Amino acid sequence: MRWIERAIDATAVVVAGVAEAQWTNPTPCVEWDARTLLNHTVGGMRIFTAELDGTGPSAAHESDWLGADPRGAYTEAAEADRAAWNRPGALDITVHISLGALPGPMAALIHFTEVCVHGVDLAVATGQQASVDEELCAELLSVMRGMGGFDAFRMPGVFGPEVQPAPGAASHGQLLAYLGRSLSCS
Numbered sequence: 639m640r641w642i643e644r645a646i647d648a649t650a651v652v653v654a655g656v657a658e659a660q661w662t663n664p665t666p667c668v669e670w671d672a673r674t675l676l677n678h679t680v681g682g683m684r685i686f687t688a689e690l691d692g693t694g695p696s697a698a699h700e701s702d703w704l705g706a707d708p709r710g711a712y713t714e715a716a717e718a719d720r721a722a723w724n725r726p727g728a729l730d731i732t733v734h735i736s737l738g739a740l741p742g743p744m745a746a747l748i749h750f751t752e753v754c755v756h757g758v759d760l761a762v763a764t765g766q767q768a769s770v771d772e773e774l775c776a777e778l779l780s781v782m783r784g785m786g787g788f789d790a791f792r793m794p795g796v797f798g799p800e801v802q803p804a805p806g807a808a809s810h811g812q813l814l815a816y817l818g819r820s821l822s823c824s
Contacts, residue, residue, distance in 0.1 A: 639723045641750045641777065646716045648771035649679070649757030653712045655766050661708065665763040666819035667756075672763045676712060677704045679756040683715040686749050689733045690722035699736065723749075747781070754778050755817060758810045767810065776809040779816055 653676065661673040670678065680703040688695040697703070704711040722728065729742035740748065754774060761770050782788055798818025803811050814820075 639728070639746070641774070642723050642746060642753065643720055644771060644774050645750055645754040645757060646720055648769075648774055649753055649760070650712065650716055651769050652757050652761045652764070652766050653709055655769060656708070656760065656764050660764045663763045666759045666814055672760055673704065673708060675756055675759055675763070676708055677702065679753060679760075680704060680711050680715045682749070682752050683719040685735060686733065686745065687715070687718045687722040689735070689745075690725065690728050690731055692731075751778060751782075755813065758814060759819070761810070762814070767808070770808070770810045772809040775813045779809065779813045782813075782816060 656672060656676075661671065663672045665672055665675045667675055678700065681697070681699040681701060684697075684703055685695040685699060703715070723746065729746060731742050731745075733740045733742065733745035735745070735748075737748065754771075755778075758770055758775060761767050801815045801818055801820065803815035807815065
């Protein structure tokens, strides 16, 4: 849960730093602008929370979870998400998401990945790379490389083929390159 909490906190810093005019900025997720990316992230948080609480999600992943207040929606989802993952027995639950039925530890890794990577995507899209938790990105990259067979997750719309990071790239740049993302959002 420590990684999920750190990803939630790191992403919160980025969300707080998004200027109103930046919600339409392109992101490393080429199909999404900054608002759509955050909406996807908040939707994922709400769905994982509902699964862990046993209530079932109240809407589809890509529904409008942000409304008129993207920052407030993230803050509320983050509080509920954190509480759900810290509930005793959270890792003992089978979580049902679009990828199928997942044991708690695998669901936690997927959720950590989503919150961490999309937080970095948002930071890149809004020029906030200095706000990124580089240590957390390095830890996630190490976990991914250590999984062996990560290519099974490289499907269109999720992760692309690995690209070469820029020489001397920071951990977040290496992570995004490993996941097939470009740091250029223009």
